[in-house]
Amino acid sequence: MDALEAILTRKSIRRYTSEPVSDELIEKMLEAAMSAPSAANEQPWHFIIIKDRETLEHITRFHPFAKMLLQAQVAILVCGDLRLDRCDGYWVQDCSAASQNILIAANALGLGAVWTGIFPTEDRVVNMKKLLDIPDYVIPLCLIPVGYPVESKAPSNRFNEARVHNERW
Numbered sequence: 001m002d003a004l005e006a007i008l009t010r011k012s013i014r015r016y017t018s019e020p021v022s023d024e025l026i027e028k029m030l031e032a033a034m035s036a037p038s039a040a041n042e043q044p045w046h047f048i049i050i051k052d053r054e055t056l057e058h059i060t061r062f063h064p065f066a067k068m069l070l071q072a073q074v075a076i077l078v079c080g081d082l083r084l085d086r087c088d089g090y091w092v093q094d095c096s097a098a099s100q101n102i103l104i105a106a107n108a109l110g111l112g113a114v115w116t117g118i119f120p121t122e123d124r125v126v127n128m129k130k131l132l133d134i135p136d137y138v139i140p141l142c143l144i145p146v147g148y149p150v151e152s153k154a155p156s157n158r159f160n161e162a163r164v165h166n167e168r169w
């Protein structure tokens with residue numbers, strides 16, 4: 001699959017088989033994540049790899065839109081390190097670029113994944129930090145459950161000419 005196809009066919013996948021995702025594939029997704037651009041090349045990200053079933057189940061108790069964790073083989077928590085964010089809040093964009101790369105890489109590797117939002121929902125951030133012993137200066141941005149897809153979804157074509165402005169608004 002080429003890069004454009006991986007982008008255009010990516011969909012949020014929320015149902016997975018019980019086949020484990022190998023450490024090799026997890027590393028490929030992390031490599032893609034860390035290839036993202038970042039403001040002043042600060043790379044203010046950290047990633048927590050969660051496979052433990054009890055932990056995944058615990059998260060569904062405070063995250064109302066993450067029930068797919070019960071089926072996921074692994075979840076990647078993308079976090080921003082405020083100590084490395086010398087660009088005044090750009091960590092959110094940096095870590096979002098890394099997250100999107102994970103989603104695209106998962107699709108290219110034949111896996112299914114979905115972005116589940118953590119930051120800026122205060123109670124999700126607090127609960128996640130407490131559960132995983134995350135230090136004060138690190139903020140979890142999103143959690144990405146991953147597995148081999150059970151469902152297949154047709155690509156969406158969301159190209160919308162009305163949102164494109166030539167030269168001026």
Ligand SMILES: Cc1cc2nc3c(=O)[nH]c(=O)nc-3n(C[C@H](O)[C@H](O)[C@H](O)COP(=O)(O)O)c2cc1C
Pocket residue numbers: 010011012013014065066114115116117156
């Ligand atoms: C910032 C953000 C937060 C999201 N949070 C959730 C979530 O908590 N749970 C979920 O199932 N999907 C979540 N999604 C996925 C969106 O629902 C999904 O991207 C959107 O419906 C478009 O569908 P598609 O990804 O299949 O194209 C989130 C996506 C983004 C970008």
